[in-house]
Amino acid sequence: MKNRLKVLRAERNWTQMDLAxxxxxxxxxxxAIETGKFDxxxxxxxxxxxxxxxxxxxxFDDEQG
Amino acid sequence: MKNRLKVLRAERNWTQMDLAxxxxxxxxxxxAIETGKFDxxxxxxxxxxxxxxxxxxxxFDDEQG
DNA sequence: CTCTCATGTCAAGTACGCTTTACTTTTAAC
DNA sequence: GTTAAAAGTAAAGCGTACTTGACATGAGAG
Known part of the structure; x- marks a missing residue:
């Protein structure tokens, strides 16, 4: 499962901690979610x-699961 | 988390087994999902x-989680 | 170079998603 | 009222979502 969290964070200048x-x-x-460790x-x-x-x-992109 | 699975099944005349x-x-x-035991x-x-x-x-309806 | 902040990662623990097997209750047909 | 299918429920087990705590790396600021 891919996701755009990192990009969406960057658009807002948020750290992982901010998003958390x-x-x-x-x-x-x-x-872990951003780096694909789990969904x-x-x-x-x-x-x-x-x-x-x-x-x-x-x-989130389910890429045909 | 509420969901419309039971209704969507009924519309198609599917049993829980069919959907499974x-x-x-x-x-x-x-x-378990239909009866709200877990998401x-x-x-x-x-x-x-x-x-x-x-x-x-x-x-699925997150009802403000 | 040092200090700090953001990120990445590991380990151990808790809770939940989902499985199989199996049993009970509801619903509808006859 | 018996039968059969559908739905509900329960227990044990496995994998994963998420936690806290800790440590390593890279980049920018002084």
Whole structure:
């Protein structure tokens, strides 16, 4: 599962820590998701969508799973 | 996390088993998600969206998590 | 060069997503 | 009221999402 978190962060000049606080998760969780170590839970994906004002599909790419 | 799986199934006259096969998970998993025991993973939510031809947000409702 | 901040990564622990097997309850047909 | 399919539920087990704490690297500022 690919995602655009790093780009969306960069557009806003946010650190991983900033995003972690916005999503209410740890910095390591943001890092792990950005670097593809694991997929976020559905509730966390919804939170990210809310934070960035986008649809889940506009942030995460299931690349035919 | 609420969802419209039961309704979408009913519209198609699908059993939980039918949906389970379409999603490639067990019938118990479909049942547990429908009855709110737990949320699907993000990849499974994407699969459901593909199966029903809808956006994730049109199937699952995060009710302000 | 040193200090700091952002990022990456590892380890151990907790909780949840999903499995299989199996049993009970509901629904509908006859 | 018996039968059968559909739905609900439970327990044990495995993998993963996420945590805290810690340490290593790279880049920019002084």
């Amino acid at each position: 606080r916005a999503l209410d998760v740890s910095r390591q969780t943001v890092n 976020p839970s559905l509730p966390l994906a919804f939170k990210a969508a809310r934070v960035f004002g986008l649809a889940i599909e506009q942030i | 096969r379409a999603l490639d998970v067990s019938r118990q998993t479909v049942n 699907p993973s993000l990849p499974l939510a994407f699969k459901a969206a593909r199966v029903f031809g809808l956006a994730i947000e049109q199937i």
